[in-house]
Amino acid sequence: MNRFIISFAALLSSGIFAYSYWREWLGIKYFQGEMKLQLGNPQAPYFHSSEDLYMRVLLIFGILFGIIFLSTLYFTIKGKKGWIFLCFIFAMLSIMAVMVNGAIK
Structure with a gap:
């Protein structure tokens, strides 16, 4: 059960962030999406x-969250639980980096 929860948490946390950042970047770059700047x-x-x-x-x-997501997916398929936990730690540190980056004025 513990392996499943860590794998699920690592895939979900990095996957959601990768999806949201890629969706916004691709939408703005190629599909004339609206940029929401607060000038x-x-x-x-x-x-x-x-x-x-x-x-x-x-x-x-x-790119960062995409790499973490793909790495977690690869290690989940291979069954390497230590590497999955490391990917989970990287995902949490990356989320912290997003928060710190957003806090810099």
């Missing part, structure tokens, strides 16, 4: 000051 807001994160910077942050976090 006049002094409380907005630093990457809202420029369209290029915003797109770069989306791409970097999309």
